[in-house]
Amino acid sequence: MPHGKNLWLILFLFTFGGAFQKDVAAVIQTQQTVLAAEGEDAPLSCQLLETKEVHQVTWQKVFGNTKINICSYSEYYGQTVNPGFEKKVQFTEAGLKNSSIVIRKVTEQDEGCYLCLFNTFPDGALTGTTCLKVYELHEPILDVSRSNVSAESVVSCSATGRPAPTVTLTVLQQNLSFSHYNSSSVTHSNGTVTVTTTALLSASSSTQVGCSVSVLSAAPREKLITVPGFTETSDDGLVEDSGPDHSVIGWIVGVLAIGVLVALLAIFWFRRKNQSRKHQKEKNSKEQISVIQNEEIFVPQKNIEEQTSVLINRQTSKSPTTKYPITLDVESSPHPILTGKKSS
Known part of the structure; x- marks a missing residue:
């Protein structure tokens, strides 16, 4: 087979x-x-x-x-x-x-x-x-601080990897370069190694620096950061950056935000107060109109009949021969009025 x-x-x-x-x-x-x-x-x-x-x-x-x-x-x-x-x-x-x-x-x-x-x-x-x-290979950590002994910036970059990574600092501005390079490494229990490289940089204006880390022949990982320039000298002799003070800007923005919030709350409160007043006035006006419409003048029916009877008797006794029909206009007036009309 x-x-x-x-x-x-x-x-x-x-x-x-x-x-x-x-x-x-x-x-x-x-x-x-x-x-x-x-x-x-x-x-x-x-x-x-x-x-x-x-x-x-x-x-x-x-x-x-x-x-x-x-x-x-x-x-x-x-x-x-x-x-x-x-x-x-x-x-x-x-x-x-x-x-x-x-x-x-x-x-x-x-x-x-x-x-x-x-x-x-x-x-x-x-x-x-x-x-x-x-x-x-983990992402690099790039940091910038000021030197305590000179008017320079301390640039530090560290990365952790296995095997030990290569850490390289670069300056993007052509006429500047690092000085006083220093590198150290720490081996961890899991076999990874952290490598840290530091250098000094002196720049009168802000510039960008980069950090590139790699292991073996794998593609490197890079990170950029801006180093502030030094143009103003402080009391302790260090040179300080003349750029904008972000803390002051943040404080101003915070105050403006609080002011806008207070203004909006005040406008809202006044509008509610005016609406409440208007509502109360309308309510009072309606109550007054209701009271006026409900008031009526009442005349007791018994008094009206007694007055009418007296008037008829008096009229009959004074003019017994006059034949005028007597009518009582009660509807048009609150007080009864006797009127006489000559019969034709």
Whole structure:
């Protein structure tokens, strides 16, 4: 069976291929050293430049005198990642002539050399080697202070990394330079090293200085800061910056802000007070109108009837022969008025 023959051949190469390994740099193209910052992903790749009968490609990691298989690829089995590396290693390109993997979120434990084996028949395994170096580098800390003994600025820059970082100070203004360089280092228990570099700078006007830190051949990290100039001499003999006093400016801004706040509160209070007064006046006016409308003059009905009866009797006794109908106009006046009309 063809498949059985290929399976036997793959198992033979996978098990005993290491005994036939050759270091043929001209046959396998790979990057000798790969740098990766701690926590980043590290890509590894290799390419077979000659035409060979390749049955399997295997990746191994070197632990001292021991080599451990981490993953492999073959046309029969496809991609295989060995137990313990499933979450750490992943194929990005799987082939019998080109193979690439990525090691995720590298740590110091991932540092070391990795082997890329092209298991061929009948030549055996052709091996390429790539060494991974994991570095650690934190952002630089750049600080400026004034010298206690001279009219100069003390520029200090420090950075922590593994291995020990290189710290370099620079002045952006061409006609200026640092003097009295001094560098010190402190090694920590976790293997990182803090390097601090200090220097003196004398400048009559403000200028920018920079700090560049790097480890190995990785890309450097940089930081800039402005150093104030020295134009005014203080009582203790030091030269002081003639630039604006930011504390005074801050005090003025604070006073203005408080004044604006007080003014806004006063305007708000007066508006509320005027609205309250206006509301009270409207309320009083409505109450007065209501009282006036509800006041009425009441005339007792009994007195009106008695007065009407007396007037009728008097009129009848004085003129018994006059026939004038008598009417009582009560509605138009509060007091009853007797009127006489001649009948036609």
